[in-house]
Amino acid sequence: MKTFRFEKTYQDTKTSARTGVIHTPHGPIQTPAFVPVGTQATVKSLTSQDLQELDTHLFFVNTYHMYLRPGLDVIVKAQGLHAFMGWDRPIITDSGGFQVFSLGRKKFVSRKNAIDSQDPQNKDDQHESPSLVQISDDGVTFRSHWDGSKHVFTPELSMQYQWTLGSDIHIAFDDCTPYPVTEKLARTSMERTHRWAVRSIDEHEKLAEKSRQSQEKYQALYGSIQGSVYEHLRKESVQFITSCPFDGFAIGGVAVGESKAEMKKILQWVTPYLPQDKPRHLLGVGEIDDVFELIEHGMDTFDCVQPTRLARMGRLFTMTRQKYAQTYENASYEIDITRPEYKEDMNAIDATCPCYTCTHASRAYIHHLFKVRELLAYRLATIHNISFMNRLVNEIRLAIQRNSFVALKKKWLGVA
Amino acid sequence: MKTFRFEKTYQDTKTSARTGVIHTPHGPIQTPAFVPVGTQATVKSLTSQDLQELDTHLFFVNTYHMYLRPGLDVIVKAQGLHAFMGWDRPIITDSGGFQVFSLGRKKFVSRKNAIDSQDPQNKDDQHESPSLVQISDDGVTFRSHWDGSKHVFTPELSMQYQWTLGSDIHIAFDDCTPYPVTEKLARTSMERTHRWAVRSIDEHEKLAEKSRQSQEKYQALYGSIQGSVYEHLRKESVQFITSCPFDGFAIGGVAVGESKAEMKKILQWVTPYLPQDKPRHLLGVGEIDDVFELIEHGMDTFDCVQPTRLARMGRLFTMTRQKYAQTYENASYEIDITRPEYKEDMNAIDATCPCYTCTHASRAYIHHLFKVRELLAYRLATIHNISFMNRLVNEIRLAIQRNSFVALKKKWLGVA
Numbered sequence: 041m042k043t044f045r046f047e048k049t050y051q052d053t054k055t056s057a058r059t060g061v062i063h064t065p066h067g068p069i070q071t072p073a074f075v076p077v078g079t080q081a082t083v084k085s086l087t088s089q090d091l092q093e094l095d096t097h098l099f100f101v102n103t104y105h106m107y108l109r110p111g112l113d114v115i116v117k118a119q120g121l122h123a124f125m126g127w128d129r130p131i132i133t134d135s136g137g138f139q140v141f142s143l144g145r146k147k148f149v150s151r152k153n154a155i156d157s158q159d160p161q162n163k164d165d166q167h168e169s170p171s172l173v174q175i176s177d178d179g180v181t182f183r184s185h186w187d188g189s190k191h192v193f194t195p196e197l198s199m200q201y202q203w204t205l206g207s208d209i210h211i212a213f214d215d216c217t218p219y220p221v222t223e224k225l226a227r228t229s230m231e232r233t234h235r236w237a238v239r240s241i242d243e244h245e246k247l248a249e250k251s252r253q254s255q256e257k258y259q260a261l262y263g264s265i266q267g268s269v270y271e272h273l274r275k276e277s278v279q280f281i282t283s284c285p286f287d288g289f290a291i292g293g294v295a296v297g298e299s300k301a302e303m304k305k306i307l308q309w310v311t312p313y314l315p316q317d318k319p320r321h322l323l324g325v326g327e328i329d330d331v332f333e334l335i336e337h338g339m340d341t342f343d344c345v346q347p348t349r350l351a352r353m354g355r356l357f358t359m360t361r362q363k364y365a366q367t368y369e370n371a372s373y374e375i376d377i378t379r380p381e382y383k384e385d386m387n388a389i390d391a392t393c394p395c396y397t398c399t400h401a402s403r404a405y406i407h408h409l410f411k412v413r414e415l416l417a418y419r420l421a422t423i424h425n426i427s428f429m430n431r432l433v434n435e436i437r438l439a440i441q442r443n444s445f446v447a448l449k450k451k452w453l454g455v456a
Numbered sequence: 457m458k459t460f461r462f463e464k465t466y467q468d469t470k471t472s473a474r475t476g477v478i479h480t481p482h483g484p485i486q487t488p489a490f491v492p493v494g495t496q497a498t499v500k501s502l503t504s505q506d507l508q509e510l511d512t513h514l515f516f517v518n519t520y521h522m523y524l525r526p527g528l529d530v531i532v533k534a535q536g537l538h539a540f541m542g543w544d545r546p547i548i549t550d551s552g553g554f555q556v557f558s559l560g561r562k563k564f565v566s567r568k569n570a571i572d573s574q575d576p577q578n579k580d581d582q583h584e585s586p587s588l589v590q591i592s593d594d595g596v597t598f599r600s601h602w603d604g605s606k607h608v609f610t611p612e613l614s615m616q617y618q619w620t621l622g623s624d625i626h627i628a629f630d631d632c633t634p635y636p637v638t639e640k641l642a643r644t645s646m647e648r649t650h651r652w653a654v655r656s657i658d659e660h661e662k663l664a665e666k667s668r669q670s671q672e673k674y675q676a677l678y679g680s681i682q683g684s685v686y687e688h689l690r691k692e693s694v695q696f697i698t699s700c701p702f703d704g705f706a707i708g709g710v711a712v713g714e715s716k717a718e719m720k721k722i723l724q725w726v727t728p729y730l731p732q733d734k735p736r737h738l739l740g741v742g743e744i745d746d747v748f749e750l751i752e753h754g755m756d757t758f759d760c761v762q763p764t765r766l767a768r769m770g771r772l773f774t775m776t777r778q779k780y781a782q783t784y785e786n787a788s789y790e791i792d793i794t795r796p797e798y799k800e801d802m803n804a805i806d807a808t809c810p811c812y813t814c815t816h817a818s819r820a821y822i823h824h825l826f827k828v829r830e831l832l833a834y835r836l837a838t839i840h841n842i843s844f845m846n847r848l849v850n851e852i853r854l855a856i857q858r859n860s861f862v863a864l865k866k867k868w869l870g871v872a
Contacts, residue, residue, distance in 0.1 A: 081824065085831040089816065110799065110824040117800045118820060126816045383526065384533045400505065400542045404534060408497065408526040415501040415834055 044208070044260040044287055046319040046340075052445045056311060056338035059440045062098075062288075062319050064130040064208040065257035066122065069097045071319065071340035072437060074326060074429040075132060076348060080105050081125050083426070084348060085419040088127040094395065094426050098130045098209075100343040103201050104139035107191075108184050112204050120206030132209040132321070132343070135198045135240075135264070138292070140182045141173060141216040175215065177232065195239035203247045203259060209321075211290050212240035214264040219297040226268035233266045233292075234280050241284055260287035262321060268293055269302045271309050278313040288319040291339075295324035303330070307337040314338065328357075328373055328432065332449045335436055347429050351421035354378040354410045357428035358390045373452075375403075377421070382407040395427035396420075460624070460676040460703055462735040462756075468861045472727060472754035475856045478514075478704075478735050480546040480624040481673035482538065485513045487735065487756035488853060490742060490845040491548060492764060496521050497541050499842070500764060501835040504543040510811065510842050514546045514625075516759040519617050520555035523607070524600050528620050536622030548737070548759070549623040551614045551656075551680070554708070556598045557589060557632040591631065593648065611655035619663045619675060625737075627706050628656035630680040635713040642684035649682045650696050657700055676703035678737060684709055685718045687725050694729040704735040707755075711740035719746070723753040730754065744773075744789055744848070748865045751852055763845050767837035770794040770826045773844035774806045789868075791819075793837070798823040811843035812836075 043065045050059040062069040076083045076091065077100045083091060091099065101121060106112065110124075118124035121131055174181040179194030198213035213236050217229040244261045251258065263286035267273030281289060291310055294303050303325065314320050319340045326344025334342055347357070354377045361372045375382070375389070385403040393399075397406070397420040409417035439448040449455075459481045466475040478485040492499045492507065493516045499507060507515065517537060522528065526540075534540035537547055590597040595610030614629035629652050633645040660677045667674065679702035683689030697705060707726055710719050719741065730736050735756045742760025750758055763773070770793040777788045791798070791805070801819040809815075813822070813836040825833035855864040865871075 080828045080830055081821070082830050082832045085835070087812070087816065087832065087836070089812070105828075109828050110820065114800050114820055114824070118802055118818065124818070124821055124824075126821070384530050386534055396503070396505070400503065402534065402540070404526065404530055405497070405540055405542070408530070408540075412496045412521075412525050414496055414498050415831060416498045416503065418831055419501070419835070420503070 043258050046288065046317060048316065050441045052440050053443055054446050055336045057335050057436075057440050057445045058338055058340070059437050060319070060340060062130075062340065064260070066128060066130045066208050067097070069130055069341065070437065072335045072433050072440075073098055073341045074331070074347075074426075074433045075100045075321075075341050075343040076426055076429075077102075077343050077345045078125070079345070080109070081121065083422070084352065085415070085422050086426075088125055090423060091127070091426070092129070094423065095430050096129075096426065098132055098341060099125075099127055100132050100134070101125075101205070101207065102139055103133045103136040103198065103205065104143075104193075106133075106205055107136060107201055108186055112201060115205055122206060130208040131205075132341070133202050133205055133207040133211070134323070135211045135213040136193050136201065137180070137198070137214050137264075138216045138323070140180050140193050141175075141218070142296075143182075143185045175232075177235065179213075195236040196243040199240055199243040199247060199261075203244075203251070206257075206259070208257075208259060209288070210244070210259055210261045211321075211323075212237045212244075212261060212263050212286070214266055214292055216296075217266050217268045217293045219268065219293070221268050223268075223270050223273070226266075226270055226273055229268075230266045230273050230277050233264065234277070237263050237281055237284055237286075241286070262286055262288040262290045262319075264290045264292040264323075265310055266293045267306075269298055269306065271305070274306055274309040275313065278310045282313060282315060286318070288321065289314055290321040290323055292323050294322065295344075300329070300333075304333055307334060307339075311337040311339070326429070329453055331429075331432065331436070332453060335433075335440075336445070336449065347425040348422050350374070351425040352418045354417070354421065356389050356406075356421055357425050357432075359392055359428070359431065360390075377403060377406050378410050389424055390428070393424065393427055393431070395424050397424040397427075459674050462704065462733060464732065466857045468856050469859055470862050471752045473751050473852075473856050473861045474754055474756070475853050476735070476756060478546075478756065480676070482544060482546045482624050483513070485546055485757065486853065488751045488849050488856075489514055489757045490747070490763075490842075490849045491516045491737075491757050491759035492842055492845075493518075493759050493761045494541070495761070496525070497537065499838065500768065501831070501838050502842075504541055506839060507543070507842070508545070510839065511846050512545075512842065514548055514757060515541075515543055516548050516550070517541075517621070517623065518555055519549045519552040519614065519621065520559075520609075522549075522621060523552060523617055524602055528617060531621055536620075538622060546624040547621075548625040548757075549618050549621055549627070550739070551627045551629040552609050552617065553596070553614070553630050553680075554632045554739070556596050556609050557591075557634070558712075559598075559601045591648075593651065595629075611652040612659040615656055615659040615663060615677075619667070622673075622675070624673075624675060625704065626660070626675055626677045627737075627739075628653045628660075628677060628679050628702070630682055630708055632712075633682050633684045633709045635684065635709070637684050639684075639686050639689070642682075642686055642689055645684075646682045646689050646693050649680065650693070653679050653697055653700055653702075657702070678702055678704040678706045678735075680706045680708040680739075681726055682709045683722075685714055685722065687721070690722055690725040691729065694726045698729060698731060702734070704737065705730055706737040706739055708739050710738065711760075716745070716749075720749055723750060723755075727753040727755070742845070745869055747845075747848065747852070748869060751849075751856075752861070752865065763841040764838050766790070767841040768834045770833070770837065772805045772822075772837055773841050773848075775808055775844070775847065776806075793819060793822050794826045805840055806844070809840065809843055809847070811840050813840040813843075 045063045048060045195213040202210040214233040263281040267277040322342040382403040388398040461479040464476045611629040618626040630649040631645045679697040683693040738758040798819040804814040
């Protein structure tokens with residue numbers, strides 16, 4: 041039985057912003073929603089209970105990482121990723137493609153300087169044949185970032201892996217176009233993504249059929265839209281991908297190095313073609329101005345490591361603009377807790393924040409923990425930044441329901 | 457008003473083991489009690505709330521570390537260490553002496569090979585004048601392990617620092633005798649400890665008088681007993697220190713390198729001289745066999761970094777003996793979660809343990825977190841090992857009340 045369903049609850053009249061509920065076998069997700077990333081089956085330093093207490097509804101896990109460590113055999117023994125992590129709310133997994141391409145490419149670049157610079161073979165088309173990632177129409181061969189062992193991902197295998205993980209939302213295996221890229225290569229990559237989308241659906245339907253027979257829970261599949269920064273490619277991609285019977289859609293190939301202006305254009309090109317009755321996810325984006333932008337363009341969920349990564353660097357978000365900030369940039373809404381002015385500051389990070397950190401620890405205490413590099417620093421900071429993101433998105437959700445999204449955006453960013 | 461008081465509740469008839477309650481301005485401590493160490497104002501990876509949920513009653517903090525970072529000015533601004541850490545139960549601080557001596561000596565040894573080996577001045581008496589620690593009868597001059605800056609601790613300053621911290625139990629400033637040490641040096645060191653004990657009391661009483669006038673809470677002072685591994689020195693020290701008006705007594709100079717047999721002898725020499733109506737603390741000891749030994753000799757509280765340090769290495773305690781263990785050693789009651797046999801083990805670390813870790817995470821999940829070096833690994837492991845220590849001590853406390861301490865010790869260690 042298809043227990044996956046999107047229900048739109050409010051539509052902003054001035055923009056494409058909307059609120060809704062994604063119903064999944066592991067419960068509902070109120071949208072828009074910020075989705076914290078637990079790359080290795082944990083949002084760094086937090087337990088599943090912490091995330092529940094922070095009112096997080098959806099947890100993002102990387103298939104690539106689960107496949108390599110602990111390995112899918114362990115997840116099978118645990119009877120799925122939910123049980124393995126002790127998390128009984130919805131999970132979204134990616135296809136593994138992004139890591140396969142980007143971690144492989146990173147290694148290639150670092151080795152290139154040392155070894156491959158005299159190798160004319162790799163000069164013209166780095167994307168097509170970097171030494172640690174081999175892409176063919178069948179799939180991708182890559183080496184583990186842990187031990188260099190060789191592995192293969194194909195659309196079929198990616199689907200099988202995600203069914204094994206048992207996540208509520210899967211993403212079709214795509215060819216992650218690098219940035220910057222020529223139009224020619226962007227097209228080659230996009231066309232491969234489209235062929236892989238069809239193969240992903242075929243495999244997904246086989247697995248869904250098996251699961252129907254064994255009365256297992258339905259797992260949804262999102263198609264991934266590529267096309268880099270080229271308008272006609274993005275439009276071609278969204279039209280093709282939305283013509284396929286996906287349960288929802290993800291915009292990929294963003295946050296790969298393009299500018300914020302380019303990302304905004306991609307949203308403008310793509311989102312008008314997305315069907316209203318299906319959920320949309322933006323992959324890997326989540327700075328404060330991005331959040332307003334993506335929600336304004338009708339995206340429902342978005343994952344991003346930035347809030348938790350910044351937390352571990354001591355950069356903590358605040359609901360009010362900091363007085364030393366001169367501009368309306370994201371930095372206006374954060375403090376760097378490692379700065380000397382917080383050494384004796386006995387206030388909470390944000391007096392209005394209900395999180396454990398703000399109700400139990402002063403800026404001075406957190407400053408101290410960072411200065412002496414105590415593990416607790418990262419935990420307290422992470423709790424707060426996720427609390428902030430959830431509060432920000434809640435505030436936006438309420439504004440949409442009151443038809444005041446544009447005013448709220450202006451209040452936060454200074455521009456409508 | 458003297459709100460500090462020890463109440464003995466049960467006395468084992470076969471040994472010196474006893475149960476009791478130490479009443480402090482921040483509430484009672486049921487004894488015997490394991491005291492986790494929060495060197496830098498946090499038990500590594502845990503919040504104060506975690507410790508409360510684990511039923512920890514007393515928290516050990518190092519004066520030396522607080523003095524250097526965050527610095528006592530910050531603690532003053534926070535209105536004391538309790539408020540700074542968000543911990544409203546009792547705190548015990550040490551005198552700073554142990555760190556001043558041992559961190560300084562450590563640096564000296566490592567520099568000695570490089571610089572001082574041709575220096576005849578330092579050949580004969582390392583204890584008396586290592587290059588980074590200068591000891592005189594007045595006190596100790598040392599260099600910060602953070603930045604090499606120069607600082608001084610004296611008995612008077614140590615008392616002032618501990619009053620500033622606002623801990624419930626202070627320890628007199630002592631000369632921490634190194635190990636191994638000649639009898640001559642052990643005596644020199646002990647006699648200095650005795651002179652410093654008197655000065656600690658004088659200063660403490662001045663500070664207590666001030667505090668009475670301002671209606672502040674009374675803070676207790678424990679005397680520290682030294683004498684190394686020499687019977688007559690230990691006896692001389694306990695007789696001198698217990699003749700002084702201390703609120704309780706700490707045995708120092710153990711866990712500095714001596715054998716378990718030597719530590720046992722020290723307990724045998726010293727404890728008969730300790731008054732029954734005052735609490736006793738053992739500094740820096742806490743392996744499972746030690747716990748039985750020290751409680752058997754009538755100690756009430758003991759602090760140790762070992763359970764939390766082992767946790768961060770993946771060595772997790774179990775209430776039942778592990779089958780691969782051949783002996784009655786401490787290792788019988790622990791598993792090394794990083795070993796491959798736990799990769800697919802879906803059981804809790806200890807099925808009988810009520811801690812968050814054991815009720816939410818499998819051995820396989822914790823194994824995975826350690827293997828990929830996730831911060832959550834250290835937290836889950838630390839929670840469990842503290843839970844174990846508290847359960848062990850609870851079990852011992854109940855056994856004393858039922859007059860079955862010796863039987864319980866035999867059950868755990870195989871020897872009475």
